[in-house]
Each structure stands twice: as structure tokens, then as C-alpha cells.
Amino acid sequence: MKVGQLCIFSIAVRNVAAATLRRDSERDLAVLYYPKYSGDFNTGYCTSQNTGAGQGYSTELACCKAYFGGQTSGFCYSKLPNPPTASPTTADGGLDVWYPDYKTPFETATCINDGPLPNGVPTYDSQLACCKAAYLGQTSGACLSKLPFPPTASPTGTGGLDIWYADYDLDWTAGKCINTAPIPNGRQTYDSQLACCKAAYNGQASGACLSDLPSPPTVSPTGTGGLDIWYADYDLDWTAGKCINTAPIPNGRQTYDSQLACCKAAYNGQASGACLSDLPSPPTVSPTGTGGLDIWYADYDLDWTAGKCINTAPIPNGRQTYDSQLACCKAAYNGQASGACLSDLPSPPTVSPTGTGGLDIWYADYDLDWTAGKCINTAPIPNGRQTYDSQLACCKAAYNGQASGACLSDLPSPPTVSPTGTGGLDIWYADYDLDWTAGKCINTAPIPNGRQTYDSQLACCKAAYNGQASGACLSDLPSPPTVSPTGTGGLDIWYADYDLDWTAGKCINTAPIPNGRQTYDSQLACCKGAYSGQASGACLGDLPSAPTAAPIGASSKFFPIWSGWETGHCDNDPTKITSGNTYFYDTQAECCDAWFKDQTSNACLRFDPTYGSRSPTQAPVL
Numbered sequence: 001m002k003v004g005q006l007c008i009f010s011i012a013v014r015n016v017a018a019a020t021l022r023r024d025s026e027r028d029l030a031v032l033y034y035p036k037y038s039g040d041f042n043t044g045y046c047t048s049q050n051t052g053a054g055q056g057y058s059t060e061l062a063c064c065k066a067y068f069g070g071q072t073s074g075f076c077y078s079k080l081p082n083p084p085t086a087s088p089t090t091a092d093g094g095l096d097v098w099y100p101d102y103k104t105p106f107e108t109a110t111c112i113n114d115g116p117l118p119n120g121v122p123t124y125d126s127q128l129a130c131c132k133a134a135y136l137g138q139t140s141g142a143c144l145s146k147l148p149f150p151p152t153a154s155p156t157g158t159g160g161l162d163i164w165y166a167d168y169d170l171d172w173t174a175g176k177c178i179n180t181a182p183i184p185n186g187r188q189t190y191d192s193q194l195a196c197c198k199a200a201y202n203g204q205a206s207g208a209c210l211s212d213l214p215s216p217p218t219v220s221p222t223g224t225g226g227l228d229i230w231y232a233d234y235d236l237d238w239t240a241g242k243c244i245n246t247a248p249i250p251n252g253r254q255t256y257d258s259q260l261a262c263c264k265a266a267y268n269g270q271a272s273g274a275c276l277s278d279l280p281s282p283p284t285v286s287p288t289g290t291g292g293l294d295i296w297y298a299d300y301d302l303d304w305t306a307g308k309c310i311n312t313a314p315i316p317n318g319r320q321t322y323d324s325q326l327a328c329c330k331a332a333y334n335g336q337a338s339g340a341c342l343s344d345l346p347s348p349p350t351v352s353p354t355g356t357g358g359l360d361i362w363y364a365d366y367d368l369d370w371t372a373g374k375c376i377n378t379a380p381i382p383n384g385r386q387t388y389d390s391q392l393a394c395c396k397a398a399y400n401g402q403a404s405g406a407c408l409s410d411l412p413s414p415p416t417v418s419p420t421g422t423g424g425l426d427i428w429y430a431d432y433d434l435d436w437t438a439g440k441c442i443n444t445a446p447i448p449n450g451r452q453t454y455d456s457q458l459a460c461c462k463a464a465y466n467g468q469a470s471g472a473c474l475s476d477l478p479s480p481p482t483v484s485p486t487g488t489g490g491l492d493i494w495y496a497d498y499d500l501d502w503t504a505g506k507c508i509n510t511a512p513i514p515n516g517r518q519t520y521d522s523q524l525a526c527c528k529g530a531y532s533g534q535a536s537g538a539c540l541g542d543l544p545s546a547p548t549a550a551p552i553g554a555s556s557k558f559f560p561i562w563s564g565w566e567t568g569h570c571d572n573d574p575t576k577i578t579s580g581n582t583y584f585y586d587t588q589a590e591c592c593d594a595w596f597k598d599q600t601s602n603a604c605l606r607f608d609p610t611y612g613s614r615s616p617t618q619a620p621v622l
Helices: 002-024 060-068 127-134 193-200 259-266 325-332 391-398 457-464 523-530 588-595
Strands: 034-036 045-047 559-561 569-571
Touching: 034 060, 045 060, 559 588, 569 588
Parallel strands: none
Antiparallel strands: 034 045, 559 569
16 A cells, blocks of 8 residues: 555656646746745645745746655645646556666666655666666666567677677677677767777778678778778878778778868878879869869968969968958958959959948948048958948947947938937937936937947837836837736736736736836736646636636547556546646647657557547557
8 A cells, every 4th residue: 555655646746747847847937936844754845935945946846856756645746736646657557767776786676667766866768768877787688678678689780789889809800899788887889880880990900890880881992982981091101192981990090071171181281282183073273263272271472462362272281271262361361451362353342432332341430530430341451450241230330329420321321310210220229318207219319329229119118118107118109008907909018917916816918017027928928927826717717718627518628638658648528627637728639749749659649539539640550
């Protein structure tokens, strides 16, 4: 009897933890729960009042799991708004998590899911995961043998484990990778036989490990039919060096995904160009950019004033390279007064200071006084000068707060200085020249230096005048919201009405918003966040389409039924609704996705509901 009682609550806890935390983890963000001890561990529970007994958790369930996970009475869980049922969580009555049986000697121990869960033991999502983590190296294979489908001990990879390791019982020259159970204690494992060979037998001259693959690579040195990785052939002189993909790979040799990548990394600056010339389609050595390499570098053989970027092979050793000629000029010859590098581009920019035909980047003209300063795109760019993608971006960054508005007025379509929002700037800021009660947001130029800006007038009001009792800022909007508390015509954000008692509390969108009050994008989100666990359901009942508490008939909504994690399902028979179950969904698929999404048995989607049948579009029966 005692074991049964212990199973009941711990079993149910794991079900609720797996489903509820996945679906409603955000529900209790407004409240923290703390442990409350009453002298006896088995009568402890969690409360929203800070008792000072420990860290707070965002949900009551999380608190119970953290502080009273091994409570045999299940008292903490019984205090939840929707306490778990006493149904076991798996077909055999076990928990839906697995843990190592530390009461049994290591060589004969297995992973179990018996309730109650011992306090402080590590848990795993599956029996296999538990065995691999807790009993790695168990020579008896006792843990793996208890799996529903234990792996065979075949060393071939067919029917063996799904992980591989090096067989160090063999000599290095004959060594290979196997997936035979049990795995030697502490042995490094790999996801595939190839990954194991590459890591554990890199440089194996015999190629024994690679030759044991189901489709072993050939040993052709040409690149055709060879390995799919490349390395430098250091047996050749540097001037004649090239990259090959011949097996075996020398021990410790750096490898690359392609022959080109190998040449660029291992033979960068090779004057002979031997490595690049060995490519299937070697690049030409034209210095013009047409037919040359596809990377560019600065030609430092020329004087700085005449310097330009080229793509001629070979690349000087250690020279910085760039993806395009323009990128090279901008980085290597930024501030070059002659403009020689930019003028060598296929379509060099003009030097017009007007913005039409100039460079495609802008910078501040600091040769002018601050009050008359503006942004230009004239070449050359002064050395070290900050550049911007547009003239507007430059003005906003370099001349923010410029009282004269000279920079903005130089734009092709300069904004007007109207304070109404019509014809003004396209950004808004708080008008702190007005009293707080009369404050509003404007888009008049110039923007005060250092003033926070916003993309819209509404965003500015919400951030800068949140809690403004007069509502002056919001009332200045082109279409100001009404102050109706019903949600129709009110603000487009919602908050909890804490002037009401908790049991009668609801969410409203009436202006003004109390200062510092948490807001939500919808009335439903507010109810879930601020009134999670409200027994009266007053907040949800105030929704335009409030959920029913017990749908009836053949068109009833679907709700979860806990008969164990792997056997849990969703039905639409109102006679099966348990007390406190307020989770309803329009379709069986929605319900299953919310509560049993990771169910390996797929029992939820396989279940035929009382009214109707499974949709043919749902997951197939496995």
C-alpha cells in the first residue's frame, strides 16, 4: 500500500511537469512561489508569500519539484490549482523518467522508473539515455540488456549500438572502430564509424579502419575517387607543394574540405603557384581582375598614392585578402587622397560632392562648422572617418541635436519642422519642455542632443509617458484611444485591475495605465499572466468569447486525459472531464500537440475520440 501511494503522486508529477511546463511556462511570470515548511517535510508546500526559506520559482509546480520532489505524501502537489490525478504515467505503472538503481552493485545494476523518485538522483528521458550516461563501461551489459529491444553484440555495425568507439584491443596498424556492447569504461564514442576512424585512427598508414567501412574510400592520389578531405603534401618541396586526398592521412596533418581551401591555407604566398595550378580548373594569372583569382589583396609594391588592389596569383605570403576589389580598396586604401584604388574599379565612382554620382557611402564633413555641418559622399574619404550607408543615417548619427538642422535640410527631401507629426521627422521623442502631466511626443527638428527617439508616436508615449494620469500624450495621437474599460475602443494593451479583489479580478485596457503596471498584448495573455490559478475564473469569464467549463454534445471541445504519459490522450466526451480541468481545444491535434507532443507511443493521435474519429490528416498509426 505504501509503495502504491508513493507511486501515485510522483508518477503524476512527472506527467504534469512534462506537459504543463511545455505549454504554460509563461503563465505565472507575475508571481513567484516559495517553500513553506511546517516542521514535517511531508506537510510542506509552496506559497506566493516570500517566507525567506529559499529561492522563488515562477510556477507553483516548479517550486514543488525543487523543494518537495521526494515528498512521499504528495502534499505540495495536492495544493496545485489542478493537482495531478493518481493515474500511473506509463503502461507498467512507472514514471516517465528513468534513473540509475544505485542500491544495486554497478555490474548488475540497471535503470528503473519506479516511483517514488529518490531525492537527488539524476533523471533521463529514456532508459537508453540513462544506461549510456550512468552505466557507460559496464562490462556485464546488464543495463542495456534490460531495454525493450536490447542491442546485439555484433561488431559489424549491423544490429550493434548506434555509437562507435575505437577497438584498442587490436594493434594500431590493424585497429578499427566497432559498435559492440558493452562500451569500455571511459572510452570516447562517436556518432558514426567514419567519424570514429577520422578521430581515433587519423594517420593510420595501413588504412585498416577506413577499409572496414561499408563503402571504404579508394586510395587514388588524383582527387578522383580519393578521400573527401584534403591535406598538404609536405613530402614535396615548398615551391612544388600541392594538396592531395590520398589515404592514409599522415598523423596529425591538418585537413580541409576542398582542394582550394587547402591550397589557400597551406600554400598561401607560394610564388610558383604549383598548388593552385593542380586544381581541376586552375585560375589564370591575369593581373586585371578578369580571369584572375576570385580574391583580392593590396598591391604594396606600388607607392601608397598609386596603390590599388589586384587578384594576381600567387598571393604574397600573409597578405590580407578580400572578397571583392571594392572591399579591398575600402579597407586597405581608406583615405587615399589620389583615389587610385577606387579609380581602378571596373565602374569607378565619380567625385561629385552632391550625392548624385558620388560614392555609395556617406561621412560627416568636419571641414564645416558644427552649425553648418552636413554629410557628403565625395571621394576620397578622409582617413579613419566613420562612414554610413545613407545620408540620413549619417545626419542622425553625426549631427544628432544640431540646432540649425543644416545636415537634415541638405537631404534630397528634407523633413519639415512641423511639430504635429505631419511633415515632421520620421522619428519621435518626448517633449520634456512641457510639464509631465501635459507632456507629449513630437517629431520636430532638431532633436535635442542625447534625447531617446522612437519609431512611432505611440511607441514614444508608451515608453516615455507610461502611467501619465492625464493621458495627454495618448490623446495627442491622430486617432487617440477612448477610455472605455470594456476593451472595445480602449487601448491596444491590457493590464490587471488590482483595484478589484483577486477572486473578482480581471484585465482592462482603460487609460491611463497605472505607473509601473505590467502590460500585455491581449486580454487573454493578461489573464494567463496576472490571474493564473484564479479559481473563480472571473478574468477569463470577462473575455469576449469566454471558454466554457464543460462543453457538451458531439461538437464538444477536446481536453487532456491523464492515463499515463505514454497512454495519455485527448477526448471530447464531457462525461470524462475531471474537476479543475479547464484546458479545451478545438481539435484533437491541437490538444495532443499541447500536452503530449513528445509522446513516443503516439497514443494521443492514435486515440479514436468518443464523438467523431481521427482526422485522416493526423499522424499515421504506427
